Amino acid sequence: MAVYTDVQDDALRAFLLDYDVGGLLAFRGIAEGVENSNYALRTEAGDFILTLYERRVDPGELPWFLGLMEHLAARGLPCPLPVKARDGQALRELAGRPAAVCTFLSGVWPRRVRPEHCAPLGEALARLHLAGEGFAATRPNALGPAGWPPLLDRCRAEGDAVQPGLVAELDGALAAILRDWPAPGALPEGHIHADLFPDNVFFLPGPDGKPRVSGLIDFYFACTDLLAYDLAVCLNAWCFEPDGRTFNVTRAHALLSAYGALRPLSGTERAALPVLCRGAALRFLLTRLHDWTETPAGALVTRKDPLEYLRKLRFFARAEGGADIGL
Numbered sequence: 001m002a003v004y005t006d007v008q009d010d011a012l013r014a015f016l017l018d019y020d021v022g023g024l025l026a027f028r029g030i031a032e033g034v035e036n037s038n039y040a041l042r043t044e045a046g047d048f049i050l051t052l053y054e055r056r057v058d059p060g061e062l063p064w065f066l067g068l069m070e071h072l073a074a075r076g077l078p079c080p081l082p083v084k085a086r087d088g089q090a091l092r093e094l095a096g097r098p099a100a101v102c103t104f105l106s107g108v109w110p111r112r113v114r115p116e117h118c119a120p121l122g123e124a125l126a127r128l129h130l131a132g133e134g135f136a137a138t139r140p141n142a143l144g145p146a147g148w149p150p151l152l153d154r155c156r157a158e159g160d161a162v163q164p165g166l167v168a169e170l171d172g173a174l175a176a177i178l179r180d181w182p183a184p185g186a187l188p189e190g191h192i193h194a195d196l197f198p199d200n201v202f203f204l205p206g207p208d209g210k211p212r213v214s215g216l217i218d219f220y221f222a223c224t225d226l227l228a229y230d231l232a233v234c235l236n237a238w239c240f241e242p243d244g245r246t247f248n249v250t251r252a253h254a255l256l257s258a259y260g261a262l263r264p265l266s267g268t269e270r271a272a273l274p275v276l277c278r279g280a281a282l283r284f285l286l287t288r289l290h291d292w293t294e295t296p297a298g299a300l301v302t303r304k305d306p307l308e309y310l311r312k313l314r315f316f317a318r319a320e321g322g323a324d325i326g327l
């Protein structure tokens with residue numbers, strides 16, 4: 001479910017009068033996603049996505065996200081391009097919510113990841129990092145290492161009900177990660193996506209029949225942080241079998257090689273990748289755990305399993321060297 005705010009067709013028609021997109025031909029709510037309300041629109045000018053920003057997005061940060069997408073799209077990255085109304089503004093208001101219209105991207109996200117997805121993914125991620133250069137404004141990562149201790153504190157009371165002993169295990173893992181985390185300035189930084197999961201990457205078959213990336217979406221966790229951390233997020237999200245137990249080195253190797261062909265990793269980045277993977281696993285474990293314990297019974301949101309990321313965290317804590325994670 002991701003239509004929290006209901007939009008009436010007369011309100012939408014009136015809203016679109018401020019844009020050069022012609023008349024509205026059709027629209028429908030999109031069930032996927034959990035953060036915002038999304039509608040697919042068809043107008044006389046083509047297909048668009050309308051997003052109404054809901055709970056977790058701070059309206060003050062929306063100009064940064066939309067500005068980054070505009071910058072990346074202008075440099076050829078297949079990401080949504082915010083469409084400006086006639087007053088030059090992409091960020092507007094509809095049904096009492098901040099709202100934006102973006103270009104529609106074709107393609108399908110992979111329900112079952114195969115190694116053939118991982119090389120184009122790595123290439124797209126490197127392109128994203130390179131295209132982000134020159135976008136001057138920065139946004140700190142609120143879900144980076146400084147954000148993890150307070151997040152864990154918010155899960156302290158309920159965490160052991162999810163799995164006995166969980167809070168103590170996470171205290172230990174967090175302390176070890178913070179101890180091993182790269183010092184400020186030690187690794188290259190830039191604008192990262194920070195949530196590049198399979199449901200945020202669309203593919204279409206290329207002329208050779210192999211999957212090609214046709215779209216990267218959902219930039220609302222994007223921030224300015226260690227570039228290699230984005231790879232750590234992808235290794236977590238793309239390179240395990242669905243149970244979160246078995247790491248697929250073939251996928252990881254395809255991802256890292258394709259990334260490195262466009263943006264070679266430094267020796268320091270390669271050395272840091274295992275701890276970045278532990279940090280990324282902890283980040284998704286903590287946000288899922290927080291949502292798991294905070295989401296009221298009966299809420300129309302699908303909760304994601306935090307323990308999948310405990311298994312991933314344990315895997316990366318056991319991994320003995322770069323070869324174990326596909327380097």
Ligand SMILES: Nc1ncnc2c1ncn2[C@@H]1O[C@H](COP(=O)(O)OP(=O)(O)OP(=O)(O)O)[C@@H](O)[C@H]1O
Nearest residue numbers: 030032033034035036038049080103104105217218
């Ligand atoms: N630019 C786009 N082009 C085509 N489809 C899109 C586009 N943006 C969003 N969608 C569709 O809307 C769905 C939800 O989008 P998105 O993942 O951004 O939702 P969200 O609720 O903002 O985020 P989250 O995935 O974090 O819950 C996607 O799975 C996709 O089907």
Ligand SMILES: N[C@@H](CCO)C(=O)O
Nearest residue numbers: 195197284287288304
């Ligand atoms: N990708 C996140 C959800 C937030 O977008 C997760 O799977 O926990």
